[in-house]
Amino acid sequence: MAEPFDAVEVIRTKRDGRRLSAEQIDWVIDGYVRGVVADEQMSALLMAIVLRGMDRDEVARWTHAMVASGDRLDFRSLGRPTADKHSTGGVGDKITLPLAPLAAACGVAVPQLSGRGLGYTGGTLDKLESIPGWRARLSYDEMLAQLRDVGAVICAPTDTLAPADRKIYALRDVTGTVESIPLVASSIMSKKIAEGTPALVLDVKVGSGAFMRQLDDARALATTMVELGTDAGVRTVALITDMSTPLGLTAGNALEVAEAVEVLQGGGPPDVVELTVALAREMLELAGAAGAPDPADVLARGHAMDVWRRMIRAQGGDPEAPLPRARETHDVLAPADGVLVRLDAFAVGVAAWRLGAGRARKEDPVAPAAGVQMHAKPGALVRAGQPLLTLHADDPARFPRAMEALEGAFEVAPVGSRPARPLIIERIG
Template identity: 65%
Template sequence: MTFHVVDLIRTKRDGGRLPDAAVDWLISSYTAGAVPDEQMASYLMAVVWRGMRPAELSRWTAAMVASGERLDLSGLGRPTVDKHSTGGVGDKVSLVLVPLVVACGAAVPQLAGRGLGHTGGTLDKMAAIPGWRASLAPERMRSVLTDVGGVIAAAGAGLAPADRKLYALRDVTGTVESIPLIASSIMSKKIAEGTSALVLDVKVGSGAFMTAQAPARELAETMVALGDVAGVRTEALLTGMDTPLGRTAGNALEVDEAVAALRGGGPADLVEVTVALARRMLTLAGLAGGPDPADVLAAGRAHDVWQRMVTAQGGDPDAPLPVAPHVETLPAPATGFLRRLDARAVGLVAWRLGAGRARQDDEVSAVAGVRWFAGLGERVVAGAPLLELHTDDPARLATARAALADAVEIADTPPSVQRLVLDHVHL
């Protein structure tokens, strides 16, 4: 069946719902190049303003999945479960979480992404490890999952190719900020990767894509519903991102911090979020009666899995990580308690130092980033080191410092305790 694109645009513009056959035709035709960018951009803008009804969005997502292959992860001998984060600053959770959940008995096929703007990307962090490769052919991915239990890899070109085209188009046409389009983009890739269960980490706060809790919850509910319709057991946690996670933001810096957590140490906030997600993942995978991931992590039992995962993808887990040739220390401006360290500002600093990218094809620096020496509520002393700026290009330091102008607040009294896990969304 063939449709006229202008008729479909008018239907959505006027608030109507496309028939299932029209949704299938539009996605497949655009993926094949039969529908031009300008017409799809017009349709996407209509979606931004008019939204999609639940059944329509489910069909849209299914059509995106059907535009490519779907991995078959049956027969691994372990239940499969994955996690997806909507992105934050200092969010190295996946580097700790994947080997931890594997150490607790599940298989984790994590297809991750690269960073854009002030939020970091898991693949950029992993690429700081000497020799590590992001690309795995589907048969190699199955082999590593069978032998090791976990992978962190780039999605292959055959998985949801419709999303790849739509994502690039949304980025240049002002159609990113749409909950149906965000949800379908995330879930089409996760459904296509073949996992049986999925836990979503929806970040909320100044350093996140969603700065307020209400739209973050709407996004979480939308994605959980899409997973359920597709037969993927799905839950979501809303976690705070007003303050950056851990004590570092930047690729090699975050790998080093993640390894410390895998050895049984690491910052308390990173451990808290990781363990909360691990418990939900294990519950969805049917492994809730096993060892508590908090105990497994504290004992360092996930570190061996990490080393085998890195090795299986060509990396040397024992090789020294690259370090920045230029490091500038910024002192605390006053004595007192750290009441605020703005996540978005820290992310912008890391980006300006070279850790992030403005466009998908930009190169990133493995060594650039920020380290902070106090967490929220901790006491600092005037003149003592508070922040470190790491870069391989000293010309970047001045613009990075400028992004910190209003990022730090020190007061005579500590802030109230802030919860990291804000909500749990499930059917």
């Protein structure tokens, strides 16, 4: 049977700055999955989208077509409110780890489908895989059973969830077409809509360690994703949060798990606690969890820790097992007395990556114990010679290049100086 459209004509439509019709979008996504549209043709279309953009209707249809390329999960049989959270990624962003069990401890089921790290941003699955025995891949039936029993699951997406997005993302990664708000928003939201949760909270990072460096760009991405969720019938809210400084005091897989456990035990760094509680409150409100306890109280009392242990055990992990520790460490010292006013997230992320905590290609392994431990955050008083950072690696030959990444990454100013902006910058939705 003849195809209703020609790929070259679809490419020309967008190349010349015209709108793609709903029918063209449906066909080109389906045709790419079927192999009728070739890689080089989809690459050309993606570049045309990067250069020409898409309007709201086009982005919504593109997202819908990617959702329709695979299965859509359904958690309505759980009989309790369901909500999810997605972060656009950053350095030291371990928030999912305490957040999922916290929301579950407050009565909301959390089906958290997460990914792996690439480059300097850490992946939630990589962090959890530093726990002995823990497994990322679950079937839909296993997810459902764990949500009924435990209330929270963090796992890899199934292969049948938005397969068009997986195929298109792999192409964008090698064709210089990642940096496009319509394509980023539709990629994230197609997976979240297909996941089937009725309520979604987005954590859109902005700053040197984020995908979006400028506030206007982060605001545009957040707005687009909220619109896509709303148009698809998903109650969606976005918080724009600061990623000019790493979150918490660790960047690296096992280091971040240990810090997340501190938070679940009622302690941990104030910024991690603040953002975890803020996102939990948004999830409870969106899910309509009337009468739920305040997440701040639940976290402070350590109640979410019980859910964490059960969640880890349900996926084969041992929550009591020692986490991997690096064989070598190296301290980075404060250059002077004063106030630490800047600690650049991007530089810390690159250093952690060079120490072995991240990967350059999707198939690369990660060193679970590698990373950066921070001893001070902007606003703290420091003394000359005091350790500001400790680098962790199994191979000391990695330290010099990590140190290169940290050149100019921090600034100590006279007492009285203050760091710039708050952690939670704006709410959209």
